[in-house]
Amino acid sequence: MAVVTADAMTNAPHTRGKSKMAARDLDLFYGDAQALFNVDLDVMEREVTALIGPSGCGKSTFLRCLNRMNDTIDGVTISGKVTLDDRDIYDKIIDVVQLRARIGMVFQKPNPFPKSIFDNVAYGPRIHGLVNSRDELDEIVMTSLEKAGLLKEVKDRLASPATGLSGGQQQRLCIARAVAVSPEVILMDEPCSALDPIATAKVEELIDELRSNYTIVIVTHSMQQAARVSQRTAFFHLGKLVEVGETDQIFTNPRDERTKGYITGRFG
Amino acid sequence: MRKEESHIVSSFDDELTRLNNIISQMGGLAESQLISAIRAISKRDSELAEQVIVSDLRIDKLEQEVQDFAVRVLALRQPMADDLRQVVTALKLSNDLERIGDLAKNIAKRAQVLNQMAPIRPVQVIPNMARLAQEIIKDVLDAYIENDAEKAQRVWARDQEVDDMYNSLFRELLTYMMEDPRNITASTHLLFIAKNIERIGDHATNIAETIYYRIKGEDLPVDGRPKNDAANFAVIEPNEAGE
Numbered sequence: 001m002a003v004v005t006a007d008a009m010t011n012a013p014h015t016r017g018k019s020k021m022a023a024r025d026l027d028l029f030y031g032d033a034q035a036l037f038n039v040d041l042d043v044m045e046r047e048v049t050a051l052i053g054p055s056g057c058g059k060s061t062f063l064r065c066l067n068r069m070n071d072t073i074d075g076v077t078i079s080g081k082v083t084l085d086d087r088d089i090y091d092k093i094i095d096v097v098q099l100r101a102r103i104g105m106v107f108q109k110p111n112p113f114p115k116s117i118f119d120n121v122a123y124g125p126r127i128h129g130l131v132n133s134r135d136e137l138d139e140i141v142m143t144s145l146e147k148a149g150l151l152k153e154v155k156d157r158l159a160s161p162a163t164g165l166s167g168g169q170q171q172r173l174c175i176a177r178a179v180a181v182s183p184e185v186i187l188m189d190e191p192c193s194a195l196d197p198i199a200t201a202k203v204e205e206l207i208d209e210l211r212s213n214y215t216i217v218i219v220t221h222s223m224q225q226a227a228r229v230s231q232r233t234a235f236f237h238l239g240k241l242v243e244v245g246e247t248d249q250i251f252t253n254p255r256d257e258r259t260k261g262y263i264t265g266r267f268g
Numbered sequence: 269m270r271k272e273e274s275h276i277v278s279s280f281d282d283e284l285t286r287l288n289n290i291i292s293q294m295g296g297l298a299e300s301q302l303i304s305a306i307r308a309i310s311k312r313d314s315e316l317a318e319q320v321i322v323s324d325l326r327i328d329k330l331e332q333e334v335q336d337f338a339v340r341v342l343a344l345r346q347p348m349a350d351d352l353r354q355v356v357t358a359l360k361l362s363n364d365l366e367r368i369g370d371l372a373k374n375i376a377k378r379a380q381v382l383n384q385m386a387p388i389r390p391v392q393v394i395p396n397m398a399r400l401a402q403e404i405i406k407d408v409l410d411a412y413i414e415n416d417a418e419k420a421q422r423v424w425a426r427d428q429e430v431d432d433m434y435n436s437l438f439r440e441l442l443t444y445m446m447e448d449p450r451n452i453t454a455s456t457h458l459l460f461i462a463k464n465i466e467r468i469g470d471h472a473t474n475i476a477e478t479i480y481y482r483i484k485g486e487d488l489p490v491d492g493r494p495k496n497d498a499a500n501f502a503v504i505e506p507n508e509a510g511e
Contacts, residue, residue, distance in 0.1 A: 224346060253485025254349050263348040265280070266273040 020045035020215040021066060021103075021185060026080035028061060028070065035061045037239045039080070043185070048207060048216045050230035050247065052223060054262065057236040059219050063187050066217060067103035068096050084185070101128050104178035108190040110170030112162035112177075117154050120162045120173055121145060124181035140180055147213075148176035149206050168199025175206060179214075186210065188218040192225060204229050223263055227251050235259045283341050284351065287334065287358045294330045294365040295409040299402060301327070301372035302468065306398040308379040309391065309461070317383070320376035327369035334362035350485070357482040361412070364471040364478075368405065371464040371471075378457045388454045390440050394461060397433045401465050404430065404472045411476065417483040424476035424488060430469035437462045 021043040028036035036058045043049050043066075051059040061070065068089060070076045082089050089099055101124070112120050121141045124130075131137045141158075145151040150172045154165070162173055171191060178186055188207070192200040207216060207229045220226050226233050227247060234244040235256070243256040254260045275281050301320055308317035338359045341347065347355050382391075404426055411419035441455045441462075480488040 223348065227348075251348050252352060260349050261273060264351045265275050265277060265348075 017045040017047065019043065020085065021217075022081075022083045022086075023062070023065065024081040024083075026062070026065060026082065027078070028058075028065065029075075029077045030073070031075040035239050036065070039241045041234055041241055041244060043215060043217055044232060045215050046211055046213070047232060048211050048218060048230040050226035050233045051217065051219045051236060052221075052226050052233060052262075053236035053242075055221075058239040059234075059236045060189055061239075062236065062241075063189055063217060063219050066185070066187055067100050067105055069105065071096065101181045102183055103185040103187060104181065104183035105187045105189070106171070106174050106178055106191050109194050110167055110174050112165070112170050112173055114161065114163060116159045117145075117162045117165070117173065118158040121176050121180050124177060128181055130181065144176040144180040145173075147179050147210070148172045149202060149209075150176055166199070168195050168202060171195060171199070171203055172206060175203070175210075179210070183214065185215045185217065188216065190219055190221060193221060200225070223251070235262065237262070280345055280347075280351075283337070283345070284354055287337060287341065287355065290330055290334050290337070291358050291361050291365070292409070292413060294327055294334070294362060294369075295405070295412070297323070297327050297330070298365045298368040298372065299405045299409070301369055302375075302398060302402050302405065305372045305375040305379060306395055306402075308376055309382060310395050312383045312387070314380045314383045317376040317379040321373050324369050324373040327366055331362045331366040334358055338362075350482075353482045353485060357478050360478045361475055364475050368468050368471050371468050375461050375464050378461050382454060382457050385454050388444070388451055388458070390437065390444055390455070390458055393433070393437050393440070394458065394465070397430065397437065397462060397465050400426075400430055400433065401468045401472065404469060408472050408475045408479065412479050415483055417480050420476040420479040420483070421488060424473050424480070427469045427473040430466055434462050434466040 019042040023039050023041045026036055026039040027034065039058075039062060041062075051063060053059045064070045065078065065082055066089075070078065078090065084099075084102065088094075089103075113123060115123070118141055121144050122137055125137060125140050131140060142151065145154065150169060153169060154160075154173075162170065165173060171194075175186075175191075191207075192203050195203065204225065207218065210216060211231075218226075218229065230247045232244065233247045233250040235242045235250065235254075235258070237258050243250065243254060243259045245255070250259065251263060254263060260266075301323060304316055304323075305320045307313065308320065338355050341355050345351075404423055407426075408420060408423045410416070411423060438459065441459050445452045445455045477488050
């Protein structure tokens with residue numbers, strides 16, 4: 001496993017890049033119930049943004065707005081704006097399939113297709129028509145597995161079913177699958193909640209490496225994880241974005257009483 | 269203590285309270301050690317000095333207790349935000365308080381030596397200087413217990429007064445030694461005592477800074493206090509001493 005260099009650590013929190021994705025005045029209703037209130041949040045390019053908050057606070061709902069995963073749910077209405085590189089992703093002319101190729105997603109439970117390890121990673125490039133030859137496809141699958149830190153472990157059994165991998169390996173396979181279509185943004189919804197501490201550490205290490213090429217948004221219930229992997233942290237409570245800031249500031253000196261109450265484990 | 273909502277896990281609150289209590293206890297002890305050490309000088313009481321030397325062990329033990337306990341809390345609770353600052357503060361404070369205790373012990377040791385010599389005049393300034401240092405310690409401990417950042421900041425600014433007293437005493441003792449070489453032994457001990465008190469003031473300043481950070485989450489603004497280390501550069505010419 002690669003070691004995080006001191007250089008990467010010192011550069012990490014303070015390189016303030018440009019905003020890759022932005023939400024403005026975002027409201028979301030499930031039927032009559034409002035789940036998000038007026039959320040304004042910038043996701044910085046090539047940084048890890050962690051979304052934290054108690055269950056039902058709207059953090060996963062918000063995450064799913066970022067690649068229009070809520071479109072498929074009946075009765076959801078959204079107002080406000082979400083942009084990717086300043087383009088409104090809810091614009092009528094946006095092709096959602098293309099959008100999700102640019103904004104990949106990794107879920108709570110590893111969900112490999114019931115296919116071989118190779119085919120899992122090759123699936124995206126194939127359906128998006130990203131490759132012209134078998135060689136190119138091989139190349140993409142190998143580099144994606146490499147980027148996900150999985151290649152060494154699976155290179156001798158690419159044809160085996162992905163479901164035979166351990167949970168942690170499956171989750172890294174899902175990350176390889178997301179990476180294979182060269183997304184710009186990767187959304188992760190509690191990617192480690194089903195993994196043991198060692199597998200979690202590997203995924204966290206991977207997230208840290210991926211951030212040099214991708215913009216990452218991660219929802220997590222583990223505050224220690226948010227503290228470890230992210231550069232910016234956003235705290236949601238009752239559907240509102242309460243506070244967003246540098247991760248070290250949020251965890252050492254939060255400005256809002258509600259943030260403090262949550263991260264220190266007090267009633268709030 | 270602090271008006272703060274309770275943690276969901278109530279034993280965590282108990283642990284933080286215990287940490288606070290040990291620090292308060294250490295602070296009280298350090299303060300009384302200084303008072304006793306100075307009384308041992310002004311009353312020429314070598315027995316009291318001996319007591320101070322022995323009691324220092326209690327402060328050392330408490331420091332060890334704070335360290336063990338704080339490390340335990342860090343490992344098992346992984347505190348965040350102001351909880352984290354509280355634990356880190358306890359660690360730092362226990363360090364400064366232990367040093368204050370050591371300096372008081374050192375004063376007591378020198379008191380025992382001084383008490384075997386004829387008294388010299390500048391001794392009288394020492395209690396004044398020590399009283400100031402002791403007031404500063406008391407105020408800074410109050411600031412800790414009351415969570416009062418402004419009070420901590422005011423205490424921090426007062427260290428200058430201790431430094432000024434030290435600088436003037438330094439000059440006085442140099443002059444005194446030049447007047448009569450037989451004064452040198454006693455004066456040198458007094459000089460070290462004064463230096464110890466001055467160091468105690470510095471530790472109180474550190475404590476004030478730590479308390480400010482603990483409450484505000486940011487460093488105390490450092491533009492206020494000009495550090496006046498005049499004694500480092502003081503030179504007394506022989507003809508000055510003769511006057």
